[in-house]
Amino acid sequence: MKYRVPSHRIDEPAYRLKEKEFQEKRAEKIDSLSQSTLSASMTASTVYRYAQIALTLDPEAGELETWEAWTAAMQVYNALFELSSAPEGTEVKCMIDHGTHTLTATGPRHFTNAGNWEVAFFLALTCRDEKRLRALCEFPVDVLRESARKGGISYNEYAYHWVSALQAFVLNRPGTAEHLARAIELSDPRNGAFGGDILDKLVFPQMNAFRHFAGGDSAAFNEALAEGLTAFGSYHTATPERAEDIDGVVPLGLLALACWAHDHHQHHREFTLEVESGYLPKYILDGGWVGEFPV
Template identity: 40%
Template sequence: MVTTVPRHKYSTDDVPDTLDALGETADWILDEFADSAVLRPQALSTALTLAQQRCAVDPQAVKFETWEAWVTAMQTGSALFAAAVAPEGTRVTCRVKDRERTLPATGPESHLNAGTWVTSFYLAMICRDNDRLRQLAEVPVSLLRDSGAVFDEYIYPWVETLQSFWLGRQDVGDKLVAAVDGTSPEALRYADADLMAKVLYPPLIVFYRVVRRDAAEFNKALADAVRWHKAYWTADEDRANHADGLVALGPLAMACLARDQGISVEVESEYLPRALLEYAWIGEIEY
């Protein structure tokens, strides 16, 4: 039985102008970010905002421009971490959008933190880029800690959970338990409890159901995750008008993983754009 979760109403009156401006900004940043310490921290967030905003008028991501925007966001996040782990004094060449970009090795930087890593990993899961997933899985957690960014402790075992899963290690269960334990209200020091409960925590439970290969419980957890996402992003007018709420990034990544593991996804929602979930644009863009 398919569960449907409609996306909340989102005004699209100004979206064409917004897309034009965002597209120009993103192109400029991507043309310059490789050698700019000022622009590098803005590159991923700008590319991801453009991808999310495209889903305002293309909720199922059926247009090529929407898929290209999601791939570009994925390429950007992965490139930043490739530069972070490169040997000091070297440069790395990474494809971003339509051409190769050469970035200097950076080591830890404030924007290369655990939150950015999770976002980048989710994007690579959505785009099914196994090479970039492996590269991200090999990023040392110590580099993320050395960013200086402040997070609740749960995020580090969550990073390790995803890394261990992708690299075939045997400690996935232990890492996931530690991550889940760290999301309890009494364990939180920095994250907003509502954000944790409705946005940050649900992907952990959906992931657990995927690795257990429990299709019924997976679909129940996925439906709950999408409903909680909707509840969070409709709690007030400001959130409802924010492009970040248009796609449930974490639940979408876990749904892509489930589908690729042979689990039928029985949740339909514009928060989970169908063309992204079904990898409909395979082979259309050079990664």
């Protein structure tokens, strides 16, 4: 069964007017990491915002500049964990935005948390970066938990089981089903999770789609993906303010899972992706730009 999920558009004229300025600011932000990596998390979120803006102007990601913005966001988010994995004060060479940057390792910091890990993971998945993906999956969940605690950041307990499920799946380790089941259980507000509509419309749909992908159930995956995209649109159009929020341009987790399903079909022809949506940028989804330049 084929699904077609409509998307809403974020129409901000200033984005078009400042397109070149955003590209220049992205380069400046990335260059600033060479002076100090302590604000790396802020740099990562800013660079990702520029990538989101690029998608409002180029919804299919058909322009090379959009892919450059997208891969730069992936590289900076993954650099957070490269810097956290190395001994504090040592030099780490990171490829970011067409250049190799020599950065100073921070050791685990407040930004070494489950939220940033998830963004880094899904971005790496959409960029088909197997090396970075596996490195993230080797990153200890206990370090994510402790870093968040030291930074005064509170995450629902489900987040750590969600990370563990994804790590186990990628590395083909035991525990995927168990961690996923626990994550779904703990993300239920009736079990004490905080987050309201975010849990029902943004968090659970990702887990549900992944459950069916991991189980190899193509029909159920497509249904869950379509439901998730619909819920994403519902959440981000519930108020006029949300409808203009840049976070509503693309559901990163669902896009990443759709990319996984698209690629899985290349080796398992019986597993097909039957969902189309403006929320799934065509040239990111089909990997059309992958390999265009070194990342």
